[in-house]
Amino acid sequence: MNKPEKLLEFQQVHYTYPGGQQSALNGVNLSIPAGKKCALIGKNGCGKTTLFLLANGLYKPHKGIISWQGKPLQYDRNFLMKLRQKIGLIFQNPEQQLVAATVEEDISYGLCNLGLPSAEIQQRVTQALNEFNLSELAQRPVHHLSLGQKKRVSLADVMVLKPELLLLDEPTAYLDRPQTRNLISVLQKIHSSGTTILMATHDLDFVCSWADWVFVMDQGQLILEGKPEDVFVQREILEAIQLGVPLIYEILSGEPVEMERIILEKFHQRLINLFS
Ligand SMILES: Nc1ncnc2c1ncn2[C@@H]1O[C@H](COP(=O)(O)OP(=O)(O)OP(=O)(O)O)[C@@H](O)[C@H]1O
Numbered sequence: 001m002n003k004p005e006k007l008l009e010f011q012q013v014h015y016t017y018p019g020g021q022q023s024a025l026n027g028v029n030l031s032i033p034a035g036k037k038c039a040l041i042g043k044n045g046c047g048k049t050t051l052f053l054l055a056n057g058l059y060k061p062h063k064g065i066i067s068w069q070g071k072p073l074q075y076d077r078n079f080l081m082k083l084r085q086k087i088g089l090i091f092q093n094p095e096q097q098l099v100a101a102t103v104e105e106d107i108s109y110g111l112c113n114l115g116l117p118s119a120e121i122q123q124r125v126t127q128a129l130n131e132f133n134l135s136e137l138a139q140r141p142v143h144h145l146s147l148g149q150k151k152r153v154s155l156a157d158v159m160v161l162k163p164e165l166l167l168l169d170e171p172t173a174y175l176d177r178p179q180t181r182n183l184i185s186v187l188q189k190i191h192s193s194g195t196t197i198l199m200a201t202h203d204l205d206f207v208c209s210w211a212d213w214v215f216v217m218d219q220g221q222l223i224l225e226g227k228p229e230d231v232f233v234q235r236e237i238l239e240a241i242q243l244g245v246p247l248i249y250e251i252l253s254g255e256p257v258e259m260e261r262i263i264l265e266k267f268h269q270r271l272i273n274l275f276s
């Protein structure tokens, strides 16, 4: 079988914040395979958000190389503008994402910057408002919204641009259950239309039901990667970095390996059916 194409690649990437005592990224090697639904997991402070901020060129590595489709990133305005059309980043904190006065203006902001015809902008904004259940809030000032509503606007802002790679930093934070389900079904659609996704999250139960590739970070490095069923059976490593495993893997701990495989396969299938 052919190895999947690498969309975005980190090679020995180091980054330290100005005035920081320790490296936030400490020689990260990580390749995002095209077409996959990837999850990035690791405890607080391991470097997930920093990795995202480097991925779309907001920060520049102090050492190492980041490449998009095999070509190293450049940091001039022109290159970064084009890169950010291909890589959409949804911030952990929605307050950092919102720029315009009203919800509708905020969602149309990126499309206007692309210089698209106004009819297409209107059509895409209306679709995004519907998809994220924001139609009733379209004329609301963004600073009057709840955090969960702001999160939905920030998701709509980026999704409306149809990036090739979507980076989501804790996208389910602040969302209630119906909105989380809605987000998952929108992500499913986006993924089916060809977008690669990398999501940072602490929700391991969600990861094992959704992702088809998992990256595990610790102390600014990638320490493990693979299919969820191959990553989560490495209980000792995951316990050692205080990450733990999804509930289903905890329940199955100690069962014979064959039994574990059969139950996990059924479990994954159920969850996939639930969300599709
Ligand atoms: N603006 C900053 N200035 C200095 N240090 C920072 C800054 N932002 C993050 N750090 C440090 O860099 C390291 C990596 O932080 P980062 O935000 O990337 O972690 P994370 O994995 O996203 O954590 P979380 O799960 O809490 O979101 C941490 O040690 C953090 O304290």
Ligand SMILES: [Mg+2]
Pocket: 048, 049, 050, 092, 169
């Ligand atoms: Mg973070």
